[in-house]
Structures are given as structure tokens and as C-alpha cells.
Amino acid sequence: MHVLLNPVPVYGLAMGFIALLGGLIWRNCGACVAGLALIVLAGISAWPVYQYGEAGYDRVKSMADSAGDKWLDEHMRRGEQLIYVFYVVAALSAIAIAAELKFPRSAVPLAIATVILAGANLGIGGYIAYAGGHVRHREFRFEPPPVARAEEHHHGDEHQHGEQQKPEGSPTDQAEHAAHEAMAHEGASELRKSEEERKQLEASRLQLEASKKQLEPAGSASPSAPAGASSPASPSPEQHHEHQPPR
Secondary structure, three states: OOHHHHHHHHHHHHHHHEEEEEEHHOOOOOHHHHHHHHHHHEEEHHHHHHHHHHOOOHHHHHHHOOOHHHHHHHHHHHHHHHHHHHHHHHHHHHHHHHHHHHHHHHHHHHHHHHHHHHHHHHHHHHHHHHHHHHOOOOOOOOOOOOOOOOOOOOOOHHHHHHHHHHHOOOHHHHHHHHHHHHHHHEEEHHHHHHHHHEEEHHHHHHHHHHHHHHHHHHHOOHHHHHHHOOOOOOOOOHHHHHOOOOO
């Protein structure tokens, strides 16, 4: 609905502006009334456009990329700040129509003021729509996205605030929330304990393997000791000298 209705304020203002300006130039009362009526309808149509834009904010935000997300916030910020200009123009146009029918002398000054304000409002509508066109249409992005202004856009803050206030609605919800947090902490502590036990078992296994490697050389050297002990002792030089015959 927002996509369907968002051109109506801008296009309606453009047609009403042209008709009113032509009526003032040629001093045609019927053209002036028609132009003023179009401006009234265009100004009033800004309200449903704004409401449907607010309703579709979260859905579009979930589908937009990072640059489109920033353009969406900028589009919403401009709409929130400047939507009241449409209402002022619509009210002034309605007053100008009543003056055209009841007070002809004041009709022309009111029509001139309306056409000036409607022209400015037309530029404002284009300013708002410019940011909206960059949300999903990458082919329109000829410049970097605007800097996020979180302090001026409260849509996301209100949504987060509502989520934070929701658990505090009743004592039962608070108890359930506390129980879930306790279970989460217990699960985390059990995971840490199991991780520590696994590390201890791994360290014990490594120590056992190191002990086995140290015992293997000692085991291989022990069988050679008896063999060396059983071999006949070689005669000493003194014994060899004693057995030599005298010269």
C-alpha cells in the first residue's frame, strides 16, 4: 500500500500547483478552485502514505542491504520531520477554497500564499521520495548513503524499548525469565566443566605416552647386561706375564 500510494502526494501537489498557478495567471476562478481541491487531496493523502510506511518499516529493513538500510532510516527521518507541511498546505488550501466562495476579496492573497507554499511542499515531497527511492533501487545510488542519525529516528528505539518492557509485564513472566537465565548459566557451567575434564584427560594421556617412551630405552638395555656378565673375563697383563716361560 505504501508503494501504491506514495506518488499521490507528490503528483497531486504537482497537478494542483499547475492548475492553481494557471488559474491565478488567467484569473479563472474555476481553475483556482480545482487546483486548490487537488492540493487538499494531495495533502490529506500524505497521512495514509506515512502510516503504511511505518507499518512496512521492519519488513523492508529486513530485506535491504547495508546501504539501503541507511537510506531507509533517512527516508523515515525526513518523513517524520516534514509530514506536517503537507497538513498545513491542505488546511491552507481548504481555507482558500472557502474564501473563494465566501470572501472573494481575500481569495486571491490566500491563493497566492497557497501556490507558494504548495511549490515548497512539492520540493519537500521530492526530498523525502529521493531517499525512499534509494532503499531498494541500487541503480539510483550515485552517492554514498547518509550517516545514520539514531538520535533523530526513534522507530528502532521504541521497538527495542517495547521488547525490554515486555518481560516485566507480570511476575510469572519474570519468574520464567529468571528460570531460563538460570538454566542457561547451568548449561554454560556444565560445558566449562566438561571442557576442563577433557583437557585434564588429554594431559594425562600425554604424560602416559611420555612415560612409555622413557621406559622403552631402559627395557631394551636391560637384557644386554647379563650377557656381558656371563662372558669370560679377559686375563690381566700380570697373569699373562706369569705364564710366559723364562728366557
